[in-house]
Amino acid sequence: MVVESGPVPVEFVPAGRVVGEPVTKVGGQPVWLESAQWPLSKDSGEPMEFIGQFELPGDRLAYVFMTENAPGTFVPDGGENAVIVQPGGRVPAFVAGVRDLTSGPSLGDDHLAVPGKLDEDGESWQFLGGPGVEPLWLQGEETPGEEEGKPWDLLVQLDATAMPVYVNFGDAGIGYAFLAPDGGEGRFLWQCT
Template sequence: MVRFEPGTVPAGEAVTKMGGQPRWLEDPQWPLSASLGEPMQFIGQFRIDGGGEARLAYVFMTDGDDYVDGTWEPDGGENAVIVQPGGQVPPFVTVRAQAEGPAWPAADHLPVDFVVDAGREPWQFLGGEPRWLQGEETPGPGWRFVAQLTDSFGHNFGDAGIGYVFVSPDGDEGRFLWQCG
């Protein structure tokens, strides 16, 4: 289980955080829902280290008043992972140069402690290996697992769902998908 507490790191730092507004490392690239044409909801940003400068994977998902079909698919255009600096916008995602937008309704938060309940494995964590609900769905060979999120913070990942964040082998693109029980 991941414990969250209010963040104190200055804007512009490459930190992992949930909610609030993204701390863009380059020009803003806010993804738009393929079906609604509106900005997706920002869920969080995750630091992805390796090979030099710190990078961030920004995670977004369509969050309309009504259920939007396809938010679970890694390439359906209803969720997106934007990697900065130097990443590529996935080919199925349209972005807008917009610094702020709809966000997970919480103040900036930073994971600070990883606590496993006695005898129980966590369902929300960073790195390691994913715990799949319905079966393995890694986006492709060599894709690196970044984070696993529960829907306990108000995200709509279906019925008791789990979200999964990945980056490509070269670290330039990301994918997000979710499964439910």
């Protein structure tokens, strides 16, 4: 499910199988397009937990990771979360390192993306983004690059209360993944109520 423009409400449903295709999903294991680049926690040095992978234009994927139960996972460049882009992406400088792992910690079983529903106000708190799509912030603007006048594109907004598996984004939190203007790397952060 690739988004060309406008937010696309999404929900994740059990795949009922191991997903080995390069599609948008949460849980399971990453489907690496190049050599595996599993990011490591700055705090512990252990592999971060795989949240999901998201399709990008040009047959690319963005992989989102976050350290389970570590302080500072809400900080976009604190070393406890990462967005890895393949092919041709770069590992963000704040990531403590990567390992060539094909499997590691994950949210659980594979869940595939399907079109989601809008609420009674015609909104959805969980959606795939794209160029020009604005996040729905819980605590205030935190778009990477905004302060330099080069805002990054929202890749996905994940609502912890709508996820099919447990993810710790605080109290009723929202996770936000972004891509740099050149598409070579990403940032992830979360806010809660």
